[in-house]
Amino acid sequence: MTRAEPPIRVLVCDDQGLVRAGYVTIFAAQPDLTVVGEAGDGEAAVELARRLRPDVVVMDIRMPVLDGIAATRLLAGPDVAEPVKVLVVTTFNLDEYVYEALRAGASGFLLKDSPPADLVAGVRTVAAGEALLAPAVTRELIGRFGSRVRTADRATPEPAQPLTAREREVLTLIAAGLSNSEIAAALVISHETVKTYVSRILTKLDLRDRVQAVVFAYRTGIVSTDG
Known part of the structure; x- marks a missing residue:
């Protein structure tokens, strides 16, 4: 038992x-x-x-x-x-x-x-x-206030290990509020592959979780707040 x-x-x-x-x-x-x-x-x-x-x-x-x-x-x-x-x-x-x-x-x-x-x-x-992160709320809230916060945080350093093109693509989709399953469907890759990418992104950027990844993406301008 x-x-x-x-x-x-x-x-x-x-x-x-x-x-x-x-x-x-x-x-x-x-x-x-x-x-x-x-x-x-x-x-x-x-x-x-x-x-x-x-x-x-x-x-x-x-x-x-x-x-x-x-x-x-x-x-x-x-x-x-x-x-x-x-x-x-x-x-x-x-x-x-x-x-x-x-x-x-x-x-x-x-x-x-x-x-x-x-x-x-x-x-x-x-x-x-x-x-x-509720996807619709994430897009509205961070999209609305991200540019203001990014302006205040221009000194954010670049990560020690730069992201690959695919990792930046995954980060962009995370910031848009997509789940791992939705990212897998959008990029036509497996769910496990997405999990691997997410783990790599968090490790490279020294972030704790997806929430911090979303904040980082908007704060550094990787994701645009104007669409």
Whole structure:
């Protein structure tokens, strides 16, 4: 008999009590998820995450004391020795903050009006070490704000190992929000080959996941924001 996998430990962070209660109810109904704590502001979220070491932190952006972007940077930023996986949950009217949340180290984002099944799937995806990017939202958000951020980040260094033409092509499709399966279909290559390319791209650029790859592509101008 195989031993059952331990449940995914989730920390819920939102300043609205009803929202937190809703998340807790959704997660509690899943046999593979367990809520280990709740926080109503970013400072409490950071303290609890560092102490409890959850598998995933579900993080709101607008919170008192310390906002979700700053909290995410403290938990998952590039200078954090042992980063915690963060799933940002936001609304469209906060979309200009999402790019900054991704740059701060978030493993992905969802919209607050996403169905409960998508929220659960998102937690599982992030816990598994994969990045969660909704393709349509990715194109709209990063496309809208990428040029402004790229202007501010002109000093971004070139990678030590330059990408091949095919790797740049794959990166462009990642930045467009395509999944591995969609990239495989677009380039007429196997799913495993795409995974190999993605791994090489992340290694060459010293990036943690697909989210950071998307940010890099727009920040450095590899992908144009004007189509």
